[in-house]
Amino acid sequence: MKFDRRRLLRLAAGGAAFPAMGGLAWAEAYPTKPIRLIVPVPPAGTFDIVARLVANELSQRLGQQIVVENRGGAGTNLGTGFVAHSAPDGYTLLLAGSPGAINATVYTNLDFSFARDIAPVASIERAPLIMVVNPTLAPKTVAEFISYAKANAGKVNMGSGGVGSTGDVAGELFNMMAGIKVPHVPYRGEAPAVTDLLAGQVQVVFSTPGSVMPAVRAGTLRALGVTNAKRIDVLPDVPAIAETLPGYEAVSWSGIGAPANTPADIIDKLNKETNACLADAKLKAQLGEFGAVPMTGSPADFSKFIAAEIDKWAKVVKFANIKAE
Secondary structure, three states: OOOOOHHHHHOOOOOOOHHHHHHHHHHHHOOOOOEEEEOOOOOHHHHHHHHHHHHHHHHHHHOOOOEEOOOOOOOHHHHHHHOOOOOOOOEEEEEEEEEHHHHHOOOOOOOOOHHHEEEEEEEEEEEOOOEEEEEOOOOOOHHHHHHHHHOOOOOOOEOOOOOOOOHHHHHHHHHHOOOOOOEEEEOOOHHHHHHHHHHOOOOOOEOHHHHHHHHHOOOOOEEEEEEOOOOOOOOOOOOOOOHHOOOOOEEEEEEEEEEOOOOOHHHHHHHHHHHHHHHHHHHHHHOOOOOEEEEEOOOHHHHHHHHHHHHHHHHHHHHHHHOOO
């Protein structure tokens, strides 16, 4: 059987072009099946609530269900590592957040790198923590607390959701900038830390708003300050800690990440649709209920933000000698 050489070359050329065209069509059609959003903490906390709010809106915009899957453990490293080792096809995503940036320094033996193996897709929100004390404690302001802690060394302890948690590093940043040393008492989660604060077992906690707002409003906890650079709308009478310690800021944040090497056009599509979700007034109001504000931007913007957070918390972790248990 004789082959026409010119026809064979044309077929070869067409075959070489086909994968590129097929890949382009595949990216444009994405998603063609449900997407998993891995949340690296147990259900019910603020982080989990944000994931479900955004997943609901994003599902509608993408036309495919986004299934929220909780994979808590090892200070968010279990879920983060799972995504880092997943196929970079856009069908396994991560609800990334401040713990990932902190863990980059706290943990030295991980089999993945948050900075290298998780591609920033879209930022979602940022929220301050609230510095709360038991109302039986004498200080009523941040300045008074600093003076009290200096005068009562060993009598004031700080609770948090665990070693290297956002509350832990926020408290250590406070120690560093205030020139004090309030010993840290780690708990297995923020809820038991707040429970012991209410009981007077610890004296101060830097907590997410969702965990302490009801107690603050009821008067069973006293809010001394918020960790945002400025006051927040939901607690307008509570000063920013930065009003006493200029430059102090510690926020909890979240966003969407994907395995490294996920195609850029898929990342761009997810970024565009996430930003569109965050423009919705209903979602803004839902986030605002726990003091969070939408944080929009490009994948490059999110990448720069994460790099700055890793660098910032690395300095605090080293100052306080925070080590993974």
